[in-house]
Amino acid sequence: QSSVQATGLLDAYVGSMRYAGDAERTSTVGSGGLTTSWFGFKGSEDLGGGLKANFALTGFMRMDTGEAGRFPNDPFFSRDANVGLSGSFGALTLGRGLAPNFLPSVIANPLGDSFTFAPLILHMNVPLFNASHWQATTPSDTGWSNEIIYTTPDFSGLKANLHYQFGEVPGNNSKKNIGVNALYFNGPLTLTAFYEHDQISNPAPTTYFGTTKKDWMLGGAYDFSIVKAYLTYGEAKSDDSPIKAKTTQVGASIPLGGPGKVLASWAQTKLTDVDLKRKTFTLGYDYNLSKRTDVYAMFMNDRITDQDTGNSFGIGMRHSF
Amino acid sequence: QSSVQATGLLDAYVGSMRYAGDAERTSTVGSGGLTTSWFGFKGSEDLGGGLKANFALTGFMRMDTGEAGRFPNDPFFSRDANVGLSGSFGALTLGRGLAPNFLPSVIANPLGDSFTFAPLILHMNVPLFNASHWQATTPSDTGWSNEIIYTTPDFSGLKANLHYQFGEVPGNNSKKNIGVNALYFNGPLTLTAFYEHDQISNPAPTTYFGTTKKDWMLGGAYDFSIVKAYLTYGEAKSDDSPIKAKTTQVGASIPLGGPGKVLASWAQTKLTDVDLKRKTFTLGYDYNLSKRTDVYAMFMNDRITDQDTGNSFGIGMRHSF
């Protein structure tokens, strides 16, 4: 009737990395080649009548240095710190959890939640601290603090999540992040979508932007058996700037008849008004040693208008528990 | 013969909060509406002959942001980091653990260890960073570092704890925190008391105050079945100030015949010499969904002399594992 489990996913790789705009190449042991490493605790309790209490306390961490969080000042439980109830009405979750953009973007590209090699995820979520000054197009991170999430029941494969983050601005309680996403799974077909209307920064400090930022994406995948094809299109814009970021991604996952598959994804982001484009292409191979453990090799080419081109290589290992 | 268990309590609420002295109201997702959220590990080993080795590694955390600790710079294992032996002689505990004030105060008020809504706990332990500049009356937090605790055996319901915190001031080893508490449980009657003589700040840094602060409280409860009544009285004073804080609290817990109960508590703290009073009243309802999960709704009115009055509301959920 009750359960607590320690769980996580650890991903480390050896690589030679150079992103668009990097002046130099860096040899590295890195964390999260394919999935951001995390660990933590989850549990649920059956309350009877279909009602359940659920919790998750999970945090990202860096396998290369042993540091908690994705970056300095990330909260310890950066991935999940929430408690809630679920039942026939769906689910209500309270605390820190996902932002609306996360699941639709990672499901609709073949490299999933790789913040190191997935072109779509890099364009959306990873700023570059180099000459390119690349800004992530996602307005307010992939996880939100001070959040209520309402998840609908599953309607024949369709599920939606409504996300609301309190701005906690004293005396100005209308400031908030709000968003919705939808996921549809039906045999070989996957469809995803999200919309965000964001005014509050994440993860910390959670302060008012001074403006409103809007972000949406449509995505999908179709499994033709010999290849699973992926497609996404999305736009992001801030009310205080004329620049719009338009991101297109196409990808493929090709099973090789055994535990291995080839993964390929190309993403392009155009920034309007400043006439700037980023084009990133990744080609990789992923081999399952078991259901819980795989090894991979990745190559990535990353270009931004007027910046040095970067080529990156990595081989790594992923283990979940 | 041995055991390690992951354990914790997660409490999150949605509220509209305004404490006495707050200029504005804040809508919030908060952590610890009724109990400060925590998680960690506990274990014990039977060493034979009634002797046991015990340990606890537990830390508070904030469910709203996923941050470790109760506040910035709280140690990770802010709640417990101790190891010890227990047997017929009682128990000896070494490391970081409770301060003498904690158990007597949370047992003798109906809202327990709510650092959000329990009037007694707010007056004693939660400073207000607003126009009121309210100072917690407890001299040195509810947990102590560098501590030895001796716990007596249970004498017909009476148990006492002697707490000693090393000041770790090189060459001035007489600086310390020292205190004692007693808890008595006999049928419907509960009695509690503590006394502290404090010279060292907590949790970090643990430095000498430059003075000595004294704090004591007597409390109790009586369960009349239709209502459990609570009463406490305590005083706190620093040797370098003429101001004495005198705190009175009365409370009631009223079972409603099923898994629900009404909770009410009123506390008043008078500061002598400066002619300042704080009066806080909380009325709430707590409903158990199971032994491990409850939901609650709370209303609080909070007044300090010459300050804006605050009314707060919250509904939340608590889940232990």
Next chain:
Amino acid sequence: QSSVQATGLLDAYVGSMRYAGDAERTSTVGSGGLTTSWFGFKGSEDLGGGLKANFALTGFMRMDTGEAGRFPNDPFFSRDANVGLSGSFGALTLGRGLAPNFLPSVIANPLGDSFTFAPLILHMNVPLFNASHWQATTPSDTGWSNEIIYTTPDFSGLKANLHYQFGEVPGNNSKKNIGVNALYFNGPLTLTAFYEHDQISNPAPTTYFGTTKKDWMLGGAYDFSIVKAYLTYGEAKSDDSPIKAKTTQVGASIPLGGPGKVLASWAQTKLTDVDLKRKTFTLGYDYNLSKRTDVYAMFMNDRITDQDTGNSFGIGMRHSF
């Protein structure tokens, strides 16, 4: 076929501490009298054919204050954050893990990994923030980030580890830490050795020293049954300084016929060119209450040329789970 376990070792003591060069004596509750306290998670998965996936996520912590890490800014998983594969080829480990110096030094002295009372470990690894300005002779900590470790199979009791830490200096990828150690166990005989060639600081930030530091040690022990004798000799030098640190340690562990044993160790470090010596002697008693729990009493005398001599005393308890 899979397993995750919570595991750790908690060590706390009460002591009166004064190291060489300390102006004053400090009464203290301390952490890690005999072993640096740690906790965390380990697991492995059998992948078939003798191949295994392994991981470790463990961090040191301070039982006296509840703080994570050995010191401020130590990464949370300061002890281990690695994942790898093992099989008939040996083992490959990726992430944060041990430095080459650790195992040879702790195996070849009777006080093991005591960063509080083991003379050899104090000279090698614990800087003194007092008038003596003692610098640890180990160039780059006892654990390395951004590391690949290759462990050989066991050849009749002989095992070696090759350690490589990426410097992650963009455009200057030859900067690194590299080292090797060997451990040999055969009946009563133990032999250990390590060599390090270090250019990168640890644990954080991992930056280039601007020079190369070299460090080596040979050690061993022989169990004569009535006494186990220990001996080590090592040298450390930085390319940018003429000073060489030469450290000799002799020790003994004497079983007392039951669960108790006497431990004694003497270490001397000479710094050439500056004509400075440190001599430290520790005598202690360790008593096992069970396989997982022991209590101990330690006395240490610590001298550095021209510095105040320090005598320290401690009694404590160690519990593993």
